[in-house]
Amino acid sequence: MIEVKNVTKTYGKKQNSFLALDDINFVIPDGASVAILGKSGSGKSTLMHAMSGLDRPEKGQVIVDGEDILQLKTKQVDTFRAEKIGFIFQSFFVQANESVSDNVSLPLEIAGVPQRIRSKKIRAALESVDLIDKIGNKAKNLSGGQKQRLAVARAIVNEPRIIFADEPTGNLDSVTGQKVEDMLFGYNKENGVTLIIVTHDPELAAKCDIQINIKDGKIDSIV
Amino acid sequence: MKAQDIIRRAGRNLSQAKVRTLLTSLAIAVGAFTITLALAAGTGGRAYTNAMVEQSGDSLSLNVYPKYEAQAEAASGLEEYGVEKQESTSGMKVLKQKDATELKALEGVQTVSPMYSIDVTYVTRGEGFKKYIAPVTTKADRTAMILAAGSLNDNMVDRGGAIVPKSYLESLGFTDPQAAIGQTIILSIPRYDSAGLPTGESKELSLKIAAVDQKGDTALYYQEMIRVSPEDSEAMAQYQRGPEKADQFYGLVVLAKKGTDIKALQESIKAKGYDVYSLQDMREALLQMINVAQWALVAFGALAIFTSIFGIINTQYISVLERTQQIGLMKALGMRSRDIGRLFRYEAAWVGFLGGLLGTILAVLVTLANPLITSALKLEEGTRLLIVDPLPSILLILLLMAISVASGYFPSRKAAKLDPIEALRTE
Numbered sequence: 001m002i003e004v005k006n007v008t009k010t011y012g013k014k015q016n017s018f019l020a021l022d023d024i025n026f027v028i029p030d031g032a033s034v035a036i037l038g039k040s041g042s043g044k045s046t047l048m049h050a051m052s053g054l055d056r057p058e059k060g061q062v063i064v065d066g067e068d069i070l071q072l073k074t075k076q077v078d079t080f081r082a083e084k085i086g087f088i089f090q091s092f093f094v095q096a097n098e099s100v101s102d103n104v105s106l107p108l109e110i111a112g113v114p115q116r117i118r119s120k121k122i123r124a125a126l127e128s129v130d131l132i133d134k135i136g137n138k139a140k141n142l143s144g145g146q147k148q149r150l151a152v153a154r155a156i157v158n159e160p161r162i163i164f165a166d167e168p169t170g171n172l173d174s175v176t177g178q179k180v181e182d183m184l185f186g187y188n189k190e191n192g193v194t195l196i197i198v199t200h201d202p203e204l205a206a207k208c209d210i211q212i213n214i215k216d217g218k219i220d221s222i223v
Numbered sequence: 224m225k226a227q228d229i230i231r232r233a234g235r236n237l238s239q240a241k242v243r244t245l246l247t248s249l250a251i252a253v254g255a256f257t258i259t260l261a262l263a264a265g266t267g268g269r270a271y272t273n274a275m276v277e278q279s280g281d282s283l284s285l286n287v288y289p290k291y292e293a294q295a296e297a298a299s300g301l302e303e304y305g306v307e308k309q310e311s312t313s314g315m316k317v318l319k320q321k322d323a324t325e326l327k328a329l330e331g332v333q334t335v336s337p338m339y340s341i342d343v344t345y346v347t348r349g350e351g352f353k354k355y356i357a358p359v360t361t362k363a364d365r366t367a368m369i370l371a372a373g374s375l376n377d378n379m380v381d382r383g384g385a386i387v388p389k390s391y392l393e394s395l396g397f398t399d400p401q402a403a404i405g406q407t408i409i410l411s412i413p414r415y416d417s418a419g420l421p422t423g424e425s426k427e428l429s430l431k432i433a434a435v436d437q438k439g440d441t442a443l444y445y446q447e448m449i450r451v452s453p454e455d456s457e458a459m460a461q462y463q464r465g466p467e468k469a470d471q472f473y474g475l476v477v478l479a480k481k482g483t484d485i486k487a488l489q490e491s492i493k494a495k496g497y498d499v500y501s502l503q504d505m506r507e508a509l510l511q512m513i514n515v516a517q518w519a520l521v522a523f524g525a526l527a528i529f530t531s532i533f534g535i536i537n538t539q540y541i542s543v544l545e546r547t548q549q550i551g552l553m554k555a556l557g558m559r560s561r562d563i564g565r566l567f568r569y570e571a572a573w574v575g576f577l578g579g580l581l582g583t584i585l586a587v588l589v590t591l592a593n594p595l596i597t598s599a600l601k602l603e604e605g606t607r608l609l610i611v612d613p614l615p616s617i618l619l620i621l622l623l624m625a626i627s628v629a630s631g632y633f634p635s636r637k638a639a640k641l642d643p644i645e646a647l648r649t650e
Contacts, residue, residue, distance in 0.1 A: 054555060054643055075559060082557025089647070093552045097239040109228040110558045 002028040002162070002194065007050055007060030009043075020046040021057060022217040028210065030161075031192035033185060035205035038214040044198045045166060047214065051196070052085055052164050053077040064162070082111040086155030088184075090167035092147040094154075096140035100131065103139050103150055107158045125157035129183060145176030152183055162194045163187070169204065181207070224562045233569035240542075247538045248578035250531030251623055255582025257524030262615055263590060265517030267608040272509045274606075278439070280502040281378070284364035285489055286338075287326065287475040288498040289316035317471040322497075326475060329491060331483030336363050336453040337472035339460040344411040344425060346449065348395060355394055359410060362386060362450040363476035372400035373434030379452070384433030386450040392435065400435040408432055408449070412459050417468065426462055428455065528623065531578070532630045539571060539634035543641075550638055551646025560639040567635035568628050575627030579620035587611050 009021040020043045028034050038044040049055035051062055053069050061068045064084075069077060086107070094103050104125055108118045126132045129149040134142065139150060148168065155163055165184060169177030181204065188195040197208060205211045212219060237244040276282070323335045339361060345354040365378040371389045380386050385408055389400060397403040407429055414424040430451065438445045451459075453476075479488055485501060492499045543550070550563055590609040597606045 049644055052555075078557045078559045080557070081555070085557075087555055089552075093548060093647070095549060095552075098235065102235070106553070107556050109232070110224050110553070110556050110562075112225055114225075115228075 001030055001063075001065065002051065003061070003063040004028075004047075004051065005061045005063070007047075007057045007062065009046055009050060009055065009057035020217050021050065024060070024214075024217075024219060026212060026219065028194060028196070030194055031188070032210055033188045033195040033208040034197065034210045034212065035208040036196065036198045036212050036214060037200065037202060037205040039200055042214045043217040044200075044214050046217075048164055048166060048196065048198045052087070052162075053081055079111075082107065083158065084161045086158065086160040086163040088148070088151050088155050088163065088165040088168050090170040092144075092151050092171070094139045094142075094147050094150050096138070098139055099135075100126065100137050100139055100142070100150055101135050104154045104157050107154060111158055113158075121157050121159075125153040128156065128187070129153045143176075145172055145179065148172060148176070148180050149183065152180065152187075156187060156193075159191075160193065162196065165195070165197045167199055168197065169201070170199075224558060226565075229562060229566050230569050233566055233573055236546075236566075237570055237573050243538060243542075244574060244577070247531075247534055248574050248581060250534045251528060251575060251578025251627070252582035252585065254524045254526075254528030254531060255579045255619060255623060256585050257527055257582075258521050258619060259583050259586035259611060259616055260589060260609065261517050261520030261524060263586060263609040263611045264520070265513060266612055267593075267610040268513040268517070269510055270610060271602075271606055271608060272506065272513060276502055276506040276509070278367055280505075281364035281366045281478070282502050283479045283481065283483065283485065284366075284502070285477040285479070285485070285492065286500045287318070287322075287477055287492055288473065288500070289318050289322075290496050290498050291316075317473060318475055318497075319472075320470050323475055325495065326477055326492060326497075329488065331479050331488050332477055333480045334453075334478045336361070336476045336478070337457065337460075338363060338474040338476060339456050339472055341456060341459050341463065342413060342415075344413050346411070347409050349407060349409055352396065353394075354411075355391075357391065358446075358448045360446075360448045360450055361453055361456040363453055364478060368434070368436045369439040371435045371437045373404045373432065375434055380433050380450060382452045382454040383430060384452060385430040386434045386436050387432050388447040388449070389435050389437040390447055391449070403432050403435055406432050410449075410451075410459075412463055414462060415464055415468075417465065419464075419468075428459060430455065528626065532626065535571060535574060535627055535630040536634065538574075539567060539631045540637070542570070543567065543634050543638045546638075547641065547646045550641050551643045554641070554643035555647060563641075564635045564639035567638050568631055571627040571631030571635070572624045575624035576620060578627075579623040583611075583616045583620065 004024055004026050007021055007024040008019075011018045011020055024047060036044045036047055046055065050057045053062075053072075056070060060070070062070050064080075069080060072080065095106075101122055104122045105118055108121060113121070123132065123135070126135055129152050131146060131149050131153060134146065139147065142150060148171075163184070168184065169180055172180060184195060184197075185207065187193060195208075197204065199205055318337070323337060326332060327335045341359055341361075343357070343359045346357045346359070347354040362380050367378055368375065368386065373386075375386070387395070387403060387408065392400065392403055395403070395408075397406070408431075410428045410430065412426050412428060414422045414426070416422050436450075477488075477492070479485060485503060489499045489501055489503075553563060554560070590607075590611055593607045593609055596608050597604065600608075602608070
């Protein structure tokens with residue numbers, strides 16, 4: 001369960017200060033699929049950064065499974081992200097010159113998983129995104145949709161508890177985008193992994209269990 | 224993240240930018256190449272010098288002379304006219320038999336032979352043969368000789384024998400060196416009175432040619448002279464100058480027993496108030512020259528490496544800039560700043576390793592040209608002037624890796640401190 005309490009984040013100083021998040025409060029149950037819906041500049045990405053430990057809001061708590069991650073030391077937050085969280089980004093961020101296998105291997109290496117266990121997990125992840133036949137290829141030789149599927153494989157290879165997806169289908173055509181969406185929701189339902197999607201697309205948001213509307217740093221409504 | 228995984232990722236990152244990696248490591252390779260060759264030339268040069276010196280003289284012999292005292296300091300100012308000059312006590316002194324006896328008593332001394340200078344009026348093969356003027360000297364030490372024919376006893380000639388240079392054979396009427404062996408050669412020795420003037424008397428000493436010697440390629444110096452044994456030399460000197468005067472020689476040759484510490488013996492003779500010269504003095508002088516040359520070349524190599532440091536720093540900074548998104552991603556995935564820094568430092572270490580290895584391999588390839596160098600310098604066949612020692616090479620590569628890592632320190636710090644959110648922001 002993820003509890004967000006009184007989270008407030010300000011950028012800049014004094015006159016140039018900008019209130020990105022203003023006293024955000026909500027609770028997300030385990031295994032739910034959640035959409036954080038808002039327009040550009042609404043603070044949705046900032047909220048994701050705060051919830052995943054990438055950023056520290058100056059006020060508030062983010063309690064994941066009973067532990068406030070904002071109180072943890074940097075090293076522990078890094079470990080938390082490596083072991084419990086998977087990320088998917090709009091721009092894929094796959095490492096183009098590396099092989100597909102080395103791309104998926106990265107979260108495992110960061111978490112310190114020994115080599116002999118890694119290959120099994122990599123294959124399993126690539127199979128579930130239907131990319132196993134490309135295991136030896138360089139990432140730059142994949143199409144956009146394949147790259148995002150590679151990113152999904154990378155996100156799930158470490159069997160995380162939470163997956164954050166920032167505009168996952170933003171750079172994909174509707175057909176490929178649909179495939180990736182199905183993959184994500186499928187993984188969410190089958191494995192009980194909490195899925196948090198940040199998006200400005202209301203159709204995608206409607207497919208999730210919970211929809212958090214955010215506007216100008218404040219929660220608008222929760223559906 | 225495990226160290227071996229970081230090392231592998233670092234290697235992969237470099238192989239994905241092959242040209243840039245190659246160029247950076249080439250700069251280091253130039254320095255490594257220069258230093259390795261300089262050290263190789265030093266090693267080879269020293270080995271060659273030692274071998275050459277061994278061949279040129281007897282390492283177990285010392286030449287002892289009376290201590291040379293400098294002239295009394297000339298008084299400053301003008302010399303007064305008409306005043307008798309004081310007798311100077313300077314100049315060459317002589318050594319006597321008692322000095323020889325004193326030195327013979329030292330530990331490790333095998334024999335002590337006086338250096339005589341013998342005047343010989345002429346040499347001839349006998350009745351009916353021509354008479355020739357030739358220099359004659361004593362074979363006082365065991366310096367190896369290159370013989371065209373005949374043999375020597377522990378590099379010394381026995382009493383009654385003579386060593387004749389090959390170049391004299393034609394004049395003496397020998398067709399080839401082998402024909403000269405065992406043949407008679409007669410030396411005519413004039414007698415001098417106590418004032419050193421010839422009395423008109425002379426004596427003939429008959430010797431058998433024991434060996435014919437010739438100039439070698441590696442000897443430091445070679446003098447063409449007829450060489451006789453110390454015993455015959457002494458006998459000739461006794462006759463020529465009379466027993467009294469014969470007990471004055473300008474120097475002594477001390478031959479040491481095998482296994483003696485020559486340097487210690489040299490010091491103990493010096494302590495007794497003599498001037499002593501040994502082959503080692505020359506060897507040390509030559510070695511010093513080689514060492515100076517070697518370190519000068521090493522300094523050039525070090526300069527090349529110093530220059531390459533700037534290249535490494537620059538390349539690393541550019542690499543960090545280029546891979547900002549990659550770094551941001553890795554941090555988002557939970558990679559610790561410390562490990563990001565280590566990733567870039569390992570890449571720098573790889574570059575240092577590759578450069579050092581490349582430079583060393585190229586230097587070793589150059590040493591394959593040893594035969595060419597030897598023949599170009601007209602040295603003895605089989606001489607290797609470039610010898611690469613494996614241990615210094617390994618240490619050099621490790622040192623270069625350390626220098627590279629140190630160069631990459633600031634860029635890797637920058638990478639480690641990147642803010643992941645900023646890094647992931649795409650334009």
